[in-house]
Amino acid sequence: xxxxxxxxxxxxxxxxxxxxxxxxxxxxxxxxxxxxxxxxxxxxxxxxxxxxxxxxxxxxxxxxxxxxxxxxxxxxxxxxxxxxxxxxxxxxxxxxxxxxxxxxxxxxxxxxxxxxxxxxxxxxxxxxxxxxxxxxxxxxxxxxxxxxxxxxxxxxxxxxxxxxxxxxxxxxxxxxxxxxxxxxxxxxxxxxxxxxxxxxxxxxxxxxxxxxxxxxxxxxxxxxxxxxxxxxxxxxxxxxxxxxxxxxxxxxxxxxxxxxxxxxxxxxxxxxxxxxxxxxxxxxxxxxxxxxxxxxxxxxxxxxxxxxxxxxxxxxxxxxxxxxxxxxxxxxxxxxxxxxxxxxxxxxxxxxxxxxxxxxxxxxxxxxxxxxxxxxxxxxxxxxxxxxxxxxxxxxxxxxxxxxxxxxxxxxxxxxxxxxxxxxxxxxxxxxxxxxxxxxxxxxxxxxxxxxxxxxxxxxxxxxxxxxxxxxxxxxxxxxxxxxxxxxxx
Amino acid sequence: xxxxxxxxxxxxxxxxxxxxxxxxxxxxxxxxxxxxxxxxxxxxxxxxxxxxxxxxxxxxxxxxxxxxxxxxxxxxxxxxxxxxxxxxxxxxxxxxxxxxxxxxxxxxxxxxxxxxxxxxxxxxxxxxxxxxxxxxxxxxxxxxxxxxxxxxxxxxxxxxxxxxxxxxxxxxxxxxxxxxx
Numbered sequence: 001x002x003x004x005x006x007x008x009x010x011x012x013x014x015x016x017x018x019x020x021x022x023x024x025x026x027x028x029x030x031x032x033x034x035x036x037x038x039x040x041x042x043x044x045x046x047x048x049x050x051x052x053x054x055x056x057x058x059x060x061x062x063x064x065x066x067x068x069x070x071x072x073x074x075x076x077x078x079x080x081x082x083x084x085x086x087x088x089x090x091x092x093x094x095x096x097x098x099x100x101x102x103x104x105x106x107x108x109x110x111x112x113x114x115x116x117x118x119x120x121x122x123x124x125x126x127x128x129x130x131x132x133x134x135x136x137x138x139x140x141x142x143x144x145x146x147x148x149x150x151x152x153x154x155x156x157x158x159x160x161x162x163x164x165x166x167x168x169x170x171x172x173x174x175x176x177x178x179x180x181x182x183x184x185x186x187x188x189x190x191x192x193x194x195x196x197x198x199x200x201x202x203x204x205x206x207x208x209x210x211x212x213x214x215x216x217x218x219x220x221x222x223x224x225x226x227x228x229x230x231x232x233x234x235x236x237x238x239x240x241x242x243x244x245x246x247x248x249x250x251x252x253x254x255x256x257x258x259x260x261x262x263x264x265x266x267x268x269x270x271x272x273x274x275x276x277x278x279x280x281x282x283x284x285x286x287x288x289x290x291x292x293x294x295x296x297x298x299x300x301x302x303x304x305x306x307x308x309x310x311x312x313x314x315x316x317x318x319x320x321x322x323x324x325x326x327x328x329x330x331x332x333x334x335x336x337x338x339x340x341x342x343x344x345x346x347x348x349x350x351x352x353x354x355x356x357x358x359x360x361x362x363x364x365x366x367x368x369x370x371x372x373x374x375x376x377x378x379x380x381x382x383x384x385x386x387x388x389x390x391x392x393x394x395x396x397x398x399x400x401x402x403x404x405x406x407x408x409x410x411x412x413x414x415x416x417x418x419x420x421x422x423x424x425x426x427x428x429x430x431x432x433x434x435x436x437x438x439x440x441x442x443x444x445x446x447x448x449x450x451x452x453x454x455x456x457x458x459x460x461x462x463x464x465x466x467x468x469x470x471x472x473x474x475x476x477x478x479x480x481x482x483x484x485x486x487x488x489x490x
Numbered sequence: 491x492x493x494x495x496x497x498x499x500x501x502x503x504x505x506x507x508x509x510x511x512x513x514x515x516x517x518x519x520x521x522x523x524x525x526x527x528x529x530x531x532x533x534x535x536x537x538x539x540x541x542x543x544x545x546x547x548x549x550x551x552x553x554x555x556x557x558x559x560x561x562x563x564x565x566x567x568x569x570x571x572x573x574x575x576x577x578x579x580x581x582x583x584x585x586x587x588x589x590x591x592x593x594x595x596x597x598x599x600x601x602x603x604x605x606x607x608x609x610x611x612x613x614x615x616x617x618x619x620x621x622x623x624x625x626x627x628x629x630x631x632x633x634x635x636x637x638x639x640x641x642x643x644x645x646x647x648x649x650x651x652x653x654x655x656x657x658x659x660x661x662x663x664x665x666x667x668x669x670x671x
Contacts, residue, residue, distance in 0.1 A: 331549060332549070334614070335548070339546050345542065364505070367508070371501060371505070374501075
């Protein structure tokens with residue numbers, strides 16, 4: 001379970017335990033110091049002032065005795081005043097001691113001191129009264145020696161005993177403080193020893209645990225460093241290839257950019273030409289409309305021509321009929337002439353002259369027949385020409401009609417062409433705009449590719465640095481592994 | 491087209507001049523050195539007939555079919571109240587019979603009126619006498635075509651009508667004697 005903890009948690013836990021033990025040790029030390037301080041306070045703050053006040057009681061008693069003695073020697077009010085101050089001081093000190101003492105023995109001794117001081121005061125007052133009333137020494141010397149001095153001695157002895165008592169208590173308090181300090185030292189030393197032992201155990205545990213984990217991690221770091229080195233090699237190679245490819249891409253993009261600019265220029269020219277074509281198409285539309293009207297007029301003229309040609313054909317047929325009659329007449333004339341020639345030959349010499357006339361008639365009939373044949377051929381030619389012309393004209397009329405229809409279609413086509421040319425113009429402009437945008441985008445791409453190429457070069461250099469760093473990391477991991485596992489590294 | 495009226499006018503003027511010249515020039519009869527012929531067509535071939543052997547030329551006469559002893563007999567026709575038999579000249583010459591009825595008929599000169607029908611009549615031809623030559627011996631069809639006429643256009647076989655008549659009469663006589671027997 002602890003093995004799954006992180007380094008920070010383990011170190012934190014160890015540090016927390018160490019801190020806890022240190023805090024425990026500090027608390028114990030603080031408690032011991034407090035105990036020592038308590039006993040020292042008792043010895044210094046409580047007992048020492050009491051000793052001082054007890055000595056002040058002794059001093060006040062001595063001052064009372066001095067004042068009594070002075071007054072007995074010189075009954076001056078100055079000594080009574082001193083005596084009064086000393087008594088007031090003594091009463092104040094007794095009152096303070098009543099507040100100090102906590103034990104019954106203490107309170108008994110304080111009350112004994114107060115009683116002895118009161119007895120001494122009465123005896124002294126009596127002697128002082130005697131001195132105030134007598135100038136010689138005999139009346140008060142005796143009471144002084146018999147009453148005042150013994151009570152003064154009792155009071156001094158009681159005060160001295162009280163002082164010793166207080167000093168004894170101070171010594172006890174000092175001893176108690178010393179004992180508490182010794183106990184605290186022992187306890188703190190013991191706790192410190194425990195903390196040290198615990199810290200050593202914890203350090204050993206953490207050292208082994210962390211060494212094992214760090215060693216494993218370093219092994220991973222070594223393998224990762226090797227992999228990183230290999231990856232860096234591959235990355236450097238890939239970066240070089242990428243830089244080369246980016247250089248080629250930059251060149252290609254440059255060509256693409258030039259091509260895009262050419263396309264933009266071509267699209268611009270196409271747009272201009274399309275505009276010119278649109279104008280030409282408009283003009284052509286008008287021309288086609290005029291031509292359509294001309295073709296309609298031609299169609300009407302052709303129809304008239306066909307009518308005239310048909311009339312001409314009919315006339316030719318009529319001429320042919322007449323010509324048939326003429327031909328038949330010529331043939332009959334020829335026959336008559338031939339028969340007349342035959343008859344004239346039968347008439348002998350008399351018919352000779354008639355034979356000449358008949359021969360001339362026959363020649364004339366032959367010529368008429370030949371002329372009739374020529375006329376027939378001419379008429380046939382005319383009829384053939386008329387038929388051909390009629391057929392051609394009808395064909396032409398049909399062609400004109402078809403042409404008229406086609407012209408209508410051409411007109412519509414021209415309108416469609418005009419529309420398409422307009423659309424082409426718009427498309428060419430869109431192409432021009434798109435190509436310019438494309439060129440701009442290609443420039444941006446070129447810049448980006450240049451940046452990528454630069455980044456590839458930097459990647460190559462950083463890959464080299466990474467490779468060096470991986471090598472250094474491998475060396476550092478070896479060194480660290482030797483530090484962590486020297487026996488294994490050895 | 492513009493040349494046609496001038497051409498026609500020139501031809502008319504030529505005809506008029508020739509016609510007038512016949513009345514202006516003296517009459518010259520040159521029958522001694524020339525021979526008048528009729529150019530005809532029989533079964534698609536051209537032949538010639540001597541005008542001296544023809545009594546009359548008829549165009550498109552009505553021929554009434556009648557039976558007879560001669561197979562080449564087409565029928566009988568009449569002209570100026572004269573009735574005469576009409577024979578198919580093509581069949582007499584050994585050619586195939588024409589599809590339609592022959593249009594032209596020549597009436598042979600002689601004591602007996604006899605007509606011969608043929609397909610076409612090309613006109614009157616006058617040739618010099620030396621243009622008529624005898625056909626070489628052994629030539630096929632020499633029975634009725636004994637001479638050939640050299641015309642400027644072509645050489646035309648000259649049909650000898652008397653020999654044709656003799657052949658018909660021989661056939662008729664043979665048929666009549668057969669009946670009598």
